[in-house]
Amino acid sequence: MLSAADLKGIYVAVVTPFLSNGELDLASYERYVGHLMELDIDGLVVAGTTGESPTIAWEEVEALVRATRNARGARSVPIVVGTGTNSTADTVRRTEMAGRIGADAALVVTPYYSRPSEAGILEHYRRASRTGVPVIAYEIPARTGVRLSAGTMRTILELEGVIGLKDSSGSTQLLRELGGSIAKPVLCGDDSLLFEMLEQGASGGISASASVRTKDFIEVCRQFAAGNDPAARETFEGLRSLIEDLFREPNPSPLKWLLARQNLLADDTVRLPLSPITPGLQAKLSRYVEE
């Protein structure tokens, strides 16, 4: 199981490959994840936003975790599984099940859609944190419809079973408000802000874009941790256009298109309501195919 001290560096948020008929494509998944494992990543996030969590069934999550465990072989790459939903009971059940199938931690998103009170959200995290599976809280107001105050986030991070935060709040404001009093590590969950968040005290990132140019993303964190901020900034600037292009249309459609072009996936299929990328974006992304 993961502890707070393990939350640093680059955790790659992986896609869930599908065949052109929409079925799970485990052969592509094993090839793609096997490739990432060779690149010294710090961890993998399965069934996150990038893994199309809203449209994959729990049995498919189980198959993905099994395949990840097989692919990791001798290298002990931590596996984080997305288990958060907008039902507390369901989130607790999924988090417990994730622990049973070998997840090292669970990524639990702030409950979305019903716009609960901060007290309700705190209780949601308290229950998930009592499952015995380490929880990474996931704040992403643009998707959930609620923005937590720094005070509530601080209380969530003080819960014993919560080992850290994935911050996709869209700016460095939350990190600055948490200031020096952050009880647990924060991972950047907004690829375009990776360098700025490291400067504000983040210990790494959970990144979709890091499926491409993986070594450069790892290098940004390593250079920064070594105190070489100018080199980290320069390496990050070299990734900026890739990150911007990967998020021009809803994630993970652009990323899947690129991974398919790189022959890591057999197909770029996404499940509805996500749709394939436009020809205009395909033209933009073509320049990364050889990288």
Ligand SMILES: O=C(O)C1=N[C@H](C(=O)O)C[C@H](O)C1
């Ligand atoms: O799946 C994830 O975890 C990530 N999701 C974010 C999103 O799509 O909003 C992006 C981030 O890079 C990783």
